[in-house]
Amino acid sequence: MAAKGAWEDLSARVLSGAAMAVAGVVLIALGGVWFAALAALVSGIMVWEVARMMAPGSGSLPLQMGLLSGAAVLGAWALPGVFALPLLAAPALVGAGRVPRDRVIYALYAFAILVAGYGLATFRGEHGMVWLVWLVLVVIATDVAGYFAGRFIGGPKFWPRVSPKKTWAGTLGGWFAAVLIGLVFLTFTNAGRDLPWISMALSFASQMGDAAESALKRRMGVKDSSSLLPGHGGLFDRFDGLLGAALFMLLVAQFVYVPEVRF
Numbered sequence: 001m002a003a004k005g006a007w008e009d010l011s012a013r014v015l016s017g018a019a020m021a022v023a024g025v026v027l028i029a030l031g032g033v034w035f036a037a038l039a040a041l042v043s044g045i046m047v048w049e050v051a052r053m054m055a056p057g058s059g060s061l062p063l064q065m066g067l068l069s070g071a072a073v074l075g076a077w078a079l080p081g082v083f084a085l086p087l088l089a090a091p092a093l094v095g096a097g098r099v100p101r102d103r104v105i106y107a108l109y110a111f112a113i114l115v116a117g118y119g120l121a122t123f124r125g126e127h128g129m130v131w132l133v134w135l136v137l138v139v140i141a142t143d144v145a146g147y148f149a150g151r152f153i154g155g156p157k158f159w160p161r162v163s164p165k166k167t168w169a170g171t172l173g174g175w176f177a178a179v180l181i182g183l184v185f186l187t188f189t190n191a192g193r194d195l196p197w198i199s200m201a202l203s204f205a206s207q208m209g210d211a212a213e214s215a216l217k218r219r220m221g222v223k224d225s226s227s228l229l230p231g232h233g234g235l236f237d238r239f240d241g242l243l244g245a246a247l248f249m250l251l252v253a254q255f256v257y258v259p260e261v262r263f
Helices: 010-030 032-054 061-078 081-096 103-127 130-152 168-188 195-220 235-253
Strands: 157-159 163-167
Touching: 010 032, 010 130, 032 061, 032 081, 032 103, 032 195, 032 235, 061 081, 061 103, 081 103, 103 130, 103 195, 103 235, 130 163, 130 168, 130 195, 130 235, 157 168, 163 168, 163 195, 168 195, 195 235
Parallel strands: none
Antiparallel strands: 157 163
């Protein structure tokens, strides 16, 4: 039987995950400026957390970068597409010029966050809500299944140098759960039959997003991205997988036709 300590964070993980999932799905359904505002808010907070990790003791710099980043995402969404890239790049470049170390790393993380936020807001307007609900559910299923498979089965570590708590059992459990989500969506949408395997690829991208944030935290010597969620870290800690999955989905959408999915 697993030690009690292995399950200490379960209730906090489930409650915070459920609350964020409900809020996210509601705002995805509303779409328009509501979802764009959510994307801008989350992006701004995540950049604030990255700046805090990479420039501790820098006074108001993290807050400035967070506000600038949120405004950039909302502005890029509201203005014609030709303005998007300069607006999204500006906060990343400005922040990179002011952090004391690892400036390229900061610029890459900040720019990835802003591109994901803007991309999801735009994707919702162009392709509807079904794909975004699928994205969120795949990420949640990957996280929850990976958590339980890792706790119950354990075994060899997946990538101990970067994420020492992740096991192969948890990784494969996440893939299996993602395939199940894809199969469920096949039953009530007109999505193509490749959706389960695409779901598994999305699950892997989510896990890589988690690993990327773990690598950043280890490099900066911090346990959590912030203490915004009491006793349970920050938004980046909760949305790192969503960031990886969103970037993967947006990249694939540039090369593959994304059909309108109907119920």
